[in-house]
Amino acid sequence: MKIQSLAIIFIIIIMPITIVLSEYVDNRITTATTESAYDTKLLNATYDSIKAYQLNTVNNAFGDVTNEKIEDIEAAVKTLYNSLASNFNYTGYRADVMQEYVPAIVFTMYDGYYIYSPFTNTLTEVADGDYDTTYSEKEEIMDGLKPYVYYSCRYTMGTTHDFVITYTLDNYITIQGIINNTYIYDYGYLYSIANTSFDEGIYYNSINKTYSYDGVVFSENDTEELKEYVGQTEYSYAKINGTKYYLNENYDSSKSGTIDLGNGTTIPASSGIFFIDSDGTKNYSQARYTGDNGSGDEEFKQYCRAIKKNKSAYEYYKNAYQFSKAVLGTPVSDYTDKAGTQVNSGYGLSNLTVSNADIWNNPESIEISLQTYYGSDYGTTKIFDDTTTNLENRNSNFNEHRGSVIRYVIETNLSTSIAGFSSSAGTSFIMPKISDTDWENIQNDVCVISFLQGMNIGSKQYNGYAVVANTLTKEYIDENDIYILTKDTNGNYTYCKSNDNTLLTGNNTILTKGTELTYYAGAWKLNFEQKQDVSGGDTIHYIPLSYKTASGAQMGFLGSYSSIMGSYNINSIATSDMYEYIKNSGNNTLKKVYYVALGRERWGSYNVNNINYELYGNNGNRYFLQSY
Numbered sequence: 001m002k003i004q005s006l007a008i009i010f011i012i013i014i015m016p017i018t019i020v021l022s023e024y025v026d027n028r029i030t031t032a033t034t035e036s037a038y039d040t041k042l043l044n045a046t047y048d049s050i051k052a053y054q055l056n057t058v059n060n061a062f063g064d065v066t067n068e069k070i071e072d073i074e075a076a077v078k079t080l081y082n083s084l085a086s087n088f089n090y091t092g093y094r095a096d097v098m099q100e101y102v103p104a105i106v107f108t109m110y111d112g113y114y115i116y117s118p119f120t121n122t123l124t125e126v127a128d129g130d131y132d133t134t135y136s137e138k139e140e141i142m143d144g145l146k147p148y149v150y151y152s153c154r155y156t157m158g159t160t161h162d163f164v165i166t167y168t169l170d171n172y173i174t175i176q177g178i179i180n181n182t183y184i185y186d187y188g189y190l191y192s193i194a195n196t197s198f199d200e201g202i203y204y205n206s207i208n209k210t211y212s213y214d215g216v217v218f219s220e221n222d223t224e225e226l227k228e229y230v231g232q233t234e235y236s237y238a239k240i241n242g243t244k245y246y247l248n249e250n251y252d253s254s255k256s257g258t259i260d261l262g263n264g265t266t267i268p269a270s271s272g273i274f275f276i277d278s279d280g281t282k283n284y285s286q287a288r289y290t291g292d293n294g295s296g297d298e299e300f301k302q303y304c305r306a307i308k309k310n311k312s313a314y315e316y317y318k319n320a321y322q323f324s325k326a327v328l329g330t331p332v333s334d335y336t337d338k339a340g341t342q343v344n345s346g347y348g349l350s351n352l353t354v355s356n357a358d359i360w361n362n363p364e365s366i367e368i369s370l371q372t373y374y375g376s377d378y379g380t381t382k383i384f385d386d387t388t389t390n391l392e393n394r395n396s397n398f399n400e401h402r403g404s405v406i407r408y409v410i411e412t413n414l415s416t417s418i419a420g421f422s423s424s425a426g427t428s429f430i431m432p433k434i435s436d437t438d439w440e441n442i443q444n445d446v447c448v449i450s451f452l453q454g455m456n457i458g459s460k461q462y463n464g465y466a467v468v469a470n471t472l473t474k475e476y477i478d479e480n481d482i483y484i485l486t487k488d489t490n491g492n493y494t495y496c497k498s499n500d501n502t503l504l505t506g507n508n509t510i511l512t513k514g515t516e517l518t519y520y521a522g523a524w525k526l527n528f529e530q531k532q533d534v535s536g537g538d539t540i541h542y543i544p545l546s547y548k549t550a551s552g553a554q555m556g557f558l559g560s561y562s563s564i565m566g567s568y569n570i571n572s573i574a575t576s577d578m579y580e581y582i583k584n585s586g587n588n589t590l591k592k593v594y595y596v597a598l599g600r601e602r603w604g605s606y607n608v609n610n611i612n613y614e615l616y617g618n619n620g621n622r623y624f625l626q627s628y
Helices: 003-057 066-087 095-101 295-308 312-328 370-374 376-380 397-419 436-444 561-565 578-584 588-603 611-625
Strands: 105-108 112-120 125-127 141-145 152-157 161-166 172-179 182-189 202-205 210-213 216-218 226-230 233-240 243-248 258-260 266-268 272-276 447-456 461-469 482-487 493-497 522-524 531-533 540-542 546-548 554-556
Touching: 003 066, 003 447, 003 461, 066 095, 066 105, 066 112, 066 141, 066 447, 095 447, 105 397, 112 397, 152 397, 182 312, 202 312, 210 312, 216 312, 216 588, 226 243, 233 295, 233 611, 243 295, 272 295, 295 611, 312 588, 397 436, 397 447, 436 447, 436 461, 482 588, 493 561, 522 588, 578 588
Parallel strands: none
Antiparallel strands: 105 112, 105 447, 112 141, 152 161, 161 172, 172 182, 202 210, 210 216, 226 233, 233 243, 243 272, 258 266, 447 461, 482 493, 482 522, 531 540, 546 554
């Protein structure tokens, strides 16, 4: 073949193909580059939303109350939209336009989640066929939070059991419904029950009236006096329903004498109790002492007893034991559920299997049913079986099922919300496939999940999402967020993560109650957050965890740079969890400090089931104070 013929063939056939392939490759590269850039912008905007939520909630004394929480979430949503608009400014997208491409924003909480997305407003008829159109029109499409959805699953066992279990991000559950033909409403932390003091689970010593977990004994008489700084003054305090109540023994100088608390403790009559309000001021309105020995004075004394001799760790393990006994076996004598119903024979849930779950037998969508996730043989799994692994451990049957219920509940409702999203962009919206790694975070952390879809990025339309965990949330006490106070040979105080390897090497001494402190020196990570005190007129920023030197200088306790700031110099718990790590540490001091801190912080945290607290504000504290 002549060279001219080959040239003609190349020009006519090969060259166009080469040009097309080159354009295709360039288009694919451009699409991938644009997609990666959009992923980064969406992730950054979601981070901004998390930071806004944290700023509004961490220093708010009542930020866990529903109305306050909704306001904080809506503010975080606005931050996300504003951040998206800012990030996409270079490509010409405005804030109002960006909303056309966001089908849903999900805020996962401790025991459920909110979805922020458009909905059709249905106004209530008020009179004579009229509607209140002051704020919106009937059938108007509006953006807002849809009703709160709990991580709940219905179960049936024969004709005697028909109930719902609401799960959380840890081993706290709520049971509500018919059990043994009796209506039950109960909740608590679920643990395995031990037969001896060193067996797996919580053990009760009926002779000494003590509870023990992993060999650590909890006695009602082993109390703590917790102390923190507010501004430049140190106060004793107790955390009740997520709010810290401080005792100021020099509040009212006009009062003299002492107050007998009746437990071997007296305090000055000049004492007052305050909490830090959302504006950073000391609020003394919670409980007052009048001296007339009325009911108000008794409540004041209860607060003072809880502050001076805190027994939250004991109450936590005591109540966890009693609740778990009712759920798994034979309840303790005279046990009643939270509605006051006498429980004589227990709930019999030790034989509850996955196949008893309503979503196992009647999945809303077979594509996302538990059978699809785990296979048909998973139905025979006993949810509360602890013969091989403690219930509270991350890899137990209970936690696997808890995670699958959370995933199912979120995925089912979220896919429907996204599919039903209509936009002027004129595109079809569909829920993207969320990775198993992201689902692991969603099932075990408070998170924000944001979606961005429908924008043209070249050879396809963008369909992305971002998952960001909220690591500074008041409503969830993660077992990985307990820090341990140590002291080195040079006298330096340092808080370390519980799995910091220096805790087991002997280089640093783990402080404990009775050495230099009136409490066991385990602390929750949020106690390290800077706060402000404006009670004196000037704003004073302070760290609650601090101390004063011999010369009177106030010093903040240091946080370990390696384990807290850098997350290195730690022993891995990737193949287990913190419970198992602490059990296997062999360090009895570490066990005591860690278990006390975990129990104390969880018992004092906001009680999601305390209806009185929601309706009447601080009156819900009576549940906490009833044992003082």
